[in-house]
Amino acid sequence: MxxxxxxxxxxxxxxGQRLFFTLISIVSVALGVMLLIIVMSVMGGFRYEIRQKIVDTQGDLQVRASGYIQNASSLEKVINTVPGVLASTAFAQGVVMLEKDQKPSFPSIQGLDMRTVEKVIPLNRYIIQGSLQDLDDDSVILSSQLALSLGARVGNAVQIYTPLMLEVAKGQDEVLLPTELKVIGIFEIGHQQLDSSTVIVTLRRMQQLYGLGHGVHGINVRIAASEDADLVTARINAALQKAQGKSIDIMPGLWARSWSELNQEFLWVLQLEKNIMTVILLAVVIVSAFLxxxxxxxxxxxxxxxxxxxxxxxxxxxQIALCFCLQGVSIGVVGTSLGLIFGFTFLHFRNDVVLLVTRFTGSQAILERFYQFSEMPAHTAFSDLVIVVISAIVLSTLAGxxxxxxxxxxxxxxxxxxx
Amino acid sequence: MSNPVLFAQALVKSYQSGDRRLEVLRGVNLQVLPGETVSIRGESGSGKSTLLHLLAGLDSPENGSIVWGKETNPDAVRSTGYLGMVFQAFYLIPELNARDNILMAKRIQGGLDQAAYARADELLKKVGLSERANHLPSQLSGGECQRVAVARSLMNFPQVIVADEPTGNLDEQTGDSVISLLIDLCADMKTSLVLVTHNPSHAMRTQRQLILKHGVLLEA
Incomplete structure (x- = not known):
């Protein structure tokens, strides 16, 4: 050496005394690194979880048109040939009035193509009662909180009123009869908005309810895990453009958007929040560098x-300069290592900590309502880890x-x- | 006749003191032969420490030249371990124990090996501190600290040791024993010694006694 x-x-x-001062410096760096890694991981976790929920419920990307898509099967054939695409499934969506025992609710409704949906959307993972395989044109699957608020259980019947009924009723003296469907399952995704107000039916039933004929509102697409969603989206758009010129089955005005494009503004706000928190917490590391x-x-x-x-x-x-500079580096390296250990330990027990805090403050319901998640998410991106480690060590080195x-x-x- | 291990010629050094320039050394000449012990005495402020710093290559003269063996570059001399130094204030590193303080001289020169550890242990034995090898300077007395400093100065087998009032911080009895140790070890290892001291009895124990007066060295 x-x-x-x-x-x-x-x-x-x-x-002795010197060790005490060294430990104070190390702890200050460790605290800064710990806070940075916790905040960046939790913010990253929100983004990761949101992405996961979006991808699990919508696929990695969607193909839509300005109106209905009339020939979905031809379009799916084109999409499925694009490199990186694993599968695609058509869907239709809207809003309905759902009623059980004179108790109304206005959930969003998803019509899913039962032949292909499982290849794209792993809904089975979220079914907590019943089975997705049992879903037919006369049945419905409810989200957990919607079922709870309506008092609906598997086997009960619910009535559905659609906007199409209003269209039919305009100017006619007709009695509106709702469609009665049997509840065959209940799902829970862990996303407050989706769990509180969503209904799933077959695509055929949805087409009937909305009078779409064979039309659909869009195609959800699943891509290979190794592929980049934006890259595959660009490939699909190119393929659609090419196909529109060649085939009369492919209507114009179709476009594909990746999950990040579809949720661009929300993701931008999340990123902005993360960046601001990072800059603020970096100040802690700067203060420790001055120390x-x-x-x-x-x-x-x-x-x-x-x-x-x-x-x-x-x-x-x-050599004399190195002797003192290395003391700064050592404080940075040891402090950063301890900060990472403390930070990851906290992240490991984060849900216990949150549970403890919310138990004392009685705020668990509020947390779920506003943050949409029943557990605190955390996802540490490798790039975030590199940024934290390098900035802490560089600042400590500069301090030396x-x-x-x-x-x-x-x-x-x-x-x-x-x- | 052997070549001198240290040869200083016409050394001039002055300091600015307010408006006037204080000429401390006015043409100092000194030649130290291998194995020779030389003492330099002088009044306070006569320039003894200044001369010693020049001889140790820690400072440069305004005029004159110094040759260490065949080397004239002071940085090269320091980096080869040609010189050993002993200071009045010991200058031991408080975080290192006695053994590691001695080894520090070798660590800086490079090439720390088993032989170096054996050498450090041998020196500790010679200065009578084998039992205190693992003690920190704060756990040693002033005399023991200076013994460690003496051992450190000999670690790299120097050709010449320059000692700047090594007994200045010690009581008379301890000072006497440290000087005895320094002179005996230098004689054992055939190392030359330039000793700056206030104490005439310590000076008398060297082979040659010099006095620094009015900026020049005179035979006592």
């Missing part, structure tokens, strides 16, 4: 004669540079003469 590293470590981790610098400056002043001695023993200025520069400038003879 070079002498300057040996002495740097000895000076940093010697027992390290003041510690090392005091050390240089206190050790002036020793610096003179090192010069007298043959140490070069560069000024004391190192001052130490290196001391002439041995002047240092030895100093009082």
């Amino acid at each position: 070079p002498w300057y590293l040996y002495l740097a470590l000895k000076q940093l981790f010697s027992s 390290t610098m003041s510690l090392l400056l005091v050390l240089v002043l206190k050790k002036t004669r020793e610096i003179g001695l090192l010069g007298a023993l043959g140490a070069t200025r560069k 540079l000024i004391p190192a520069f001052i130490a290196a400038r001391l002439k041995p003879v002047e240092a030895l003469r100093s009082e």
